[in-house]
Amino acid sequence: MAVALLLNRVFRRRKKKSTESISTYAVYEFDFDTIKAATNKFSNLIGRGGFGSVYKGRLQSGQDIAVKIYFTSSIRAEREFHNQLDILSKLRHKNLINLLSFCTKRDQHCLVYEFMPNSSLDRFILDPHRASQLSWEMCRNIVDGIACGLRYLHEESGSWVVHRDIKPSKILLDSDLKPKIVGFGLARMMQQGQNEAESTEIVGTVGYLDPEYMRSGRVSVKSDVYAFGVTILTIISRREVWSVDGDTLIEYVMRCWNRGEAIDVIHEVMREEEREDSISEILRYIHIALLCIDEDAETRPSIDKVLHWFSCFSSPLPEPFIGNRFLAEEETYRSWSLSLSPGHSSLMSPISSR
Incomplete structure (x- = not known):
């Protein structure tokens, strides 16, 4: 039976706690028995996180799905569920x-998503066997797709969304290795025309967190630009953000750039197998990534500007600013890492460098 016969279009109004507004959920609602049947009584576990478990299923229409069931005893899980539902029900984009x-x-509390057969990007780039299957053309298409998704969130959706946790594990790959951004539990919708806003808590993943956001507690689209820059470097180097010969990935890239040896950032397999013109393009993407992780959020490019640089190879790039202050920011990261788990989403109180 077609999905349309199983579902009724609903617009639910759920009154939240006093700190939350009433949201209209313009998405289909399944009854629990339908989800239970589609997942064969939740028999195929494909993922587990701090707030719930994810199961693979199949609808009667034949469509594969991923079902996330939240632990309703957790206040943070409840908040993430409603944030994902509230934001994603308003958004539609191929990435x-x-x-x-x-x-x-x-x-x-369940959310039902389309199923992504190639799992997350981090499982590709950090697995030597799977990473060897990724040519630069594939990597470039993934990077460009992530940027298109971010431009939609920041500028085109009408909701002005800041994701706040962009990283390889939040990028899923479909059967054609096309990227899709996931993980909107920490995302925030801005007011129309608003570039930044105060945040009562710092959320995100250490290693991908914008240093200026950590200092000031002000969230902006430029925080996503920073995390995207780190993600580009992770894809090209195929390294963890915290395990590069005792340095962070950013420190390693900075030192290579300062020595005029940016080519060393490129993973050795890609460096050996790609043509010279591809190597030149990869070096340009490294340059753009460094501009994205500028320590000053004001001088970071917009995602729209980044996409222009991607598509127009002849467009000149400004020199990235790499100074002693940046290394001081890395020391800030190290002090935070003593109490947080690098690579995992975290929630913190704002700090000030003043």
């Missing part, structure tokens, strides 16, 4: 995960 449905029946 964003498609939210198909939700369920809040029988004290269960």
Whole structure:
């Protein structure tokens, strides 16, 4: 039976706690029995996180799905569920995960997504065997797709969304290795025309967190630009952000750039197998990534500007600013890492460098 016969279009108004507004969820709602049947009684576990578990399933229409069931006993899980639902129900783009449905029946909180057969980007680039299957053309298409998704969030969606946790594990790959941004539990919608806003807590992943956001507690689209820059470097180097011969990935890249040896940032397999013109393009992407992680958020490019640089190879690039202050920012990261788990999303109180 077609999906349309299983579902009724609903617009739910759920009154949240006093700190939250009433949201309209313009997505299909499944009943819990439908989800239970589609997942064969939740028999195929494909992922587990701090707030819930993810199961693979299949609808009667034949469409494969991923179902995330939240631990409703957690206040943060409840908040993430509603944030994902509230934001993703308003968004549609080829480089964003498609939210198909939700369920809040029988004290269960579930979100139903399209299924991504190639899992997350980090599992590709950090697995030597799978990483060897990624040519530069594939990597470039992934990077460009992520940028297109971010431009939609920042400028085209009408919701002015800041993701706040961009990193390789938040990028899923479909059967054609096309990227889709996921993980909107920490995302924030801005007011129309608003570039930044105060945040009562610092959220994100250490190693991808914008240093200026960490200092000031002000969230902006430029924080996503910073995390995107780190993601580009991770894809090209195929290294963890915290395990490069005792240096962070950013420190390593900076030192290579200062020595005029940016080519060393490129993973050795890619460096050996790609043509000279591809190597030149990869070096340009490294240059752009360094501009994205400028320590001054004001001088970072917009995602739209980054996409222009990607598509127009003849367009000149400004020199990245690399100074002693940047290394001081890395020391700030190190002090934070003593109490946080690098690579995992975290929630913190704002700090000030003043």
